[in-house]
Amino acid sequence: MVLRGVGGVGKTALALFWLAKISASHPDGQLFAELTLPTGKPVPAEDVLGRFLRALGVAKEAIPTSLAERTTLYRSLTAKARLAVLLDNVASAAQAKVLIPASPGSVVVATSRRQLLGLVATGAVPVRVDPLPKAGGLRLLASYTGQARVDAEPENAALLTRMCGGLPLALCVVAALVTARPRRSLGWLVERLRDEHRRLDVLSVEEDYSVRATFDLAYEDLADESKTAYRAIGLSPGALVVPELLATGLSADVEDAAEALESLVDAGLVEEFDEGWYRAHSLVHVHAKALATQHNGDATAVLRRIVDWYVATIREVSHTLMPARPVQPWSSEVSVELPPRLAGAAEALDWLERVHGDVVQVIRTSLDQGWHEPAYLLAHALQPLFVLNKQFMAAIEVCELGKRAAAVSDQPGREASMRKHLARLFIEIGQYESAEREIRATLADAVERQIPAQVASAHKSLGLLHQTRGAHDVAVADFRTALELLPGTARPWTRALLLLSLGTNEVDAGNAQDATEHIEAAREIFREQPDEYNIARAxxxxxxxxxxxxxxxxxxxxxxxxxxxxxxxxxxxxxxxxxxxxxxxxxxxxxxxxxxxxxxxxxxxxxxxxxxxx
Missing domain, CATH: 1.25.40 (Serine Threonine Protein Phosphatase 5, Tetratricopeptide repeat)
Incomplete structure (x- = not known):
């Protein structure tokens, strides 16, 4: 079996635990070898064979000098034995192959960050070792600190587990730090780990128990192109990576970016969790980001290209989801490598739901950098996702960020747009006072600036608020006011949405005849777009x-x-x-x-x- 996973995930501990459980069925002995030196240099296979032969009873002077002869003798001695062999930190399949006993009754467990495809191709069973889930992480922490300390601060214990990303090595360091300071709270260590820039320092107490040293070893083993890709991944605000994103960040071809990602997978620093989708462990991401900021290069330029990729891509996918929705102008309009064309709305929705959490991080990073236009455009482009999946609290978070970005722009319509979205989200979750506050602020600003389209939009929002409260007659009045104020230059799609809202409330107010006229008018406009989703609503x-x-x-x-x-x-x-x-x-x-x-x-x-x- 080949146990593989990121450094510090507990591959060796798992192998030792399992081999101990099956030791009775392998009575002829157990062999262990560390195949990588602390410096990262592979241990020569002939040296390991020499130690194995001595452990099997061969006198020192009888051990052959060449690798071929030692391999032959080892296979002869193990032809009928039932051995359990642990090959730890294997550097390559070739290094491990000569250490496999000849008998079919023996078992070999190889641990490695690498995939060791050469072993898998000859029959080895690959087993991926993942970080611990929350419950497992808490049990590991309690096994060191005592259950009482974990029970006394359950929220901080859960935070520590999350900050360590479930990585056993990091959790063991955390447990050691807590145990060594019995008078300190878990909250004390949470505060020390909260700063991402210091987190690896705190989790690296000694060279043989250092999260940073574990990742450094894997990084130094990479080719230069892969190192560059690794650092770019660290700069990406999100956790997910696709070749197109990395290609834009590196100003490289998609094929080259995909090859670099595969090399990082082989090195155990990145995992491919779905076809074409990659991610790094949270602490690996912190490590990569630290290297990127220390490296003499254009870290800010790489980050901006990554942000621009998100803006271009999310706008494109959002347009696929709702093609009739207006697209906000973008001063940059940069050309980026987009993901493979999505076939339709369902695929676009799935794609947006997958990346939504990362996009929020990109928006926050953009605000931190003072890049307000990308932050606003991303918040605006995510709205179709929330229209369909109704994740209201997530939508409110994004709109609040979008409003912050719009507030410093010289385009008042953008802030009004975010206030409009916020108001309608507050209506959906029953926070009517908050909704009315946003609407009244928008209305007052629009009246002061004499912007009829925004005045009309605010009246539409008031209509939706009255609709939710069941006051359909009042809602109808607001929708009629909005229609009267709507400029003749307004997009037909905007007018159609108003007509649909008006008709919907006329049905509920008992005026189905007028409702029919208004809804049919809206439907005709939607058909001209065409807008299948809103045609269905009509x-x-x-x-x-x-x-x-x-x-x-x-x-x-x-x-x-x-x-x-x-x-x-x-x-x-x-x-x-x-x-x-x-x-x-x-x-x-x-x-x-x-x-x-x-x-x-x-x-x-x-x-x-x-x-x-x-």
Whole structure:
């Protein structure tokens, strides 16, 4: 077996533990060899064979001098033996091959940061050793410090585990530091580790128990091109890396970047967790960043190219998700290597959900660097993701960051845009006072600056607030005001969204006839874009209007057509809303069983109780 993983992950400890458990089934002995010196230099295989032969009872003077002769003698001696062999820190497959006993009854465990494909190709079983999950990390910490200290500060204990990224070596250093200072709290060490720049210093107490030294050893073994790629990964604010991102950061070809990533995988510094997607352990990332900032190079220029890659890519993927949505102008408009073309909205949504956490880090880094335009553009480009997945708290975080970035720009419309998004998010989570505060601030600023489009947008937000509170007549009045104030130069798409909101509330206010007119007008504009997602929204609301006007068959057809689109877009909340509309349709026809089925499906999607339609 080949146990592989990042340095300090506990490969040797796991091998020793497992070999001890099976020792009874290998009665002819156990052999152990460290195959890499502390300097990183491989131990010659003939030296290890000499030690193995002496351990097997061969007199010193009877041991051959050449590697070939020692290998032959070793295989002869082990042909019928049942041995357990641990080859630790293997430098290469060739180094390990000559140390494998000849008998099929023996077992060999090789540990390495490298993949050792030469061993796997001849039948070895690869086993990836991952960092400990939270529970395992806490158990390891408690085994040193005592359970009482962990129980006394559960939040700080969890923080220590997270700061160590579950890496056993780092956790053991943390435990040693805590144990050596019995009067200090776990919180004391959390504060020492909070500063990312000092974290590796704290976790490197001695050369043989040093997280930094472990990573330094792997880094020094890299070729120059791979070292450059490693440092660039450290500069990337996010945890995930794709070849296109690295290529932009390095100003290199995608093929070269992909090759560099593979070399880092081989070195055990980066893992490929999905096809074309890579990531480094959190402490490896800290190590790479420290090297990048110390290196005499253009670290700021590399970081800016990485940020620009995110801006260009997120804007492109966001446009794929919602092609009719306006794209904000970007003063740079740099050319970058984009990921392989995404086939449609579903793939774009999956891609954005995967990178969302990293994009937030890129926004924060951009703000720290004073790059306010990229921060705003990223916050704006993420909005379609939140429209579809309804992750309201994550969306609020991004909009707050976007508002900070927009506040220092010379484009007041950008701050108004972020306030608008914030207000509507606060409406969604029931924080109506916060929503109204943002709307009133936007409205006052727009009136003072005499910007009709922003005044209209603020009235639309007020309409949505009244809609959520159930005051549909008041909401209709606000939407009508917004339509009246909307400039003739406004985009048709913007007008269509207003018409749709107006029609939706007219249905709920009992004026289905006017609602039909407004929703059909909105749908025609969406068809000209084309905007499949909002066409589906219009179809569902038109279905509700038709139901109110006594046309249940037409209503059902419109609702089911909308449902198919929302399911294809993975717009789960819209799917749930459409099931609720279908529940009303079924109830209108007197079929309470079907109505409850739709209600239950909506509740299942949203994770809440299924309430009878009313």
């Amino acid at each position: 179809d569902r609301e038109l279905g509700r209007a038709r139901l109110a006007l006594g046309s249940p068959a037409e209503a059902e057809n419109l609702m089911r057509k909308a449902l198919a689109v929302f399911e294809r877009h993975k717009a789960h909340h819209e799917v749930a809303r459409t099931h609720r509309a279908l529940a009303d349709w079924a109830r209108h026809g007197g079929d309470q069983v079907v109505a409850q089925r739709h209600v239950d499906r909506a509740a299942e999607i949203l994770g809440g109780p299924g309430l009878a339609p009313s």
